[in-house]
Amino acid sequence: MEDAHLVDLELDSQTGLMAVFDGHGGLHCADYCATNLPSVLKNTEGWAAGNLSGALQQAFLALDASITTSCPASSGTTSTVALLRGNQLIVAGVGDSKGMFVRGGRAMAMTVDHRPDAPEEEARIRGAGGFVHRGRVNACLNVSRALGDAQFKQDACRSPHEQQVSPQPDVREAHAVSPTDFLLLCSDGVWNSMRENVVLRFVRQKLLSGLTPADVCAALCRGMG
Known part of the structure; x- marks a missing residue:
């Protein structure tokens, strides 16, 4: 890459x-x-x-x-x-x-x-x-x-x-x-693989579950595969 x-x-x-x-x-x-x-x-x-x-x-x-x-x-x-x-x-x-x-649950x-x-x-x-x-x-x-x-x-x-x-x-x-x-x-590469709302919902849910930002990024990349 x-x-x-x-x-x-x-x-x-x-x-x-x-x-x-x-x-x-x-x-x-x-x-x-x-x-x-x-x-x-x-x-x-x-x-x-x-x-x-x-x-x-x-x-x-x-x-x-x-x-x-x-x-x-x-x-x-x-x-x-x-x-x-x-x-x-x-x-x-x-x-x-x-x-x-994402501010207050709304994407910008x-x-x-x-x-x-x-x-x-x-x-x-x-x-x-x-x-x-x-x-x-x-x-x-x-x-x-x-x-x-x-x-x-x-x-x-x-x-x-x-x-x-x-x-x-x-x-x-x-x-x-x-x-x-x-x-x-x-x-x-991320945005062409997944729709924006799917990406942002995925990240928000993972963060709220307690994952660290690094773990969320790794999970996002795995989810694209």
């Missing part, structure tokens, strides 16, 4: 960081992001100002810029990143990995699937000289936003978010209100 993940519950004295990266074209970009995201995030202006949403957006762009000198041009990764500070939850994502937050999508044939995404791709065929950028990549994938970011006259494949994340915020609230971050 070309996936990587990151859990740092003590990014600082107040903040926890969790992320999943679903690589393609090799593990290079996913592994690079999992290793370097904490330091890149803490070096952003947004982090210094206490603006976590801005820090995540800046970190995605900074990671993407640094990847070009560290990973093959054909390598890329989706990225779903969550920050938790107190009861404040912020999730940023590019690609089709998904973050779902914290990410957007970035599909090449979505109207706004396709307009950007075509404007940058690309095309969409059978839901893929240039008949190749099935996500319209990702980190890495430098081969789709070659127009020097366009900003990063105007390239055929954009590293610009969508960012959403929520607040946890109950000890039974939970956030689930998974790559598309």
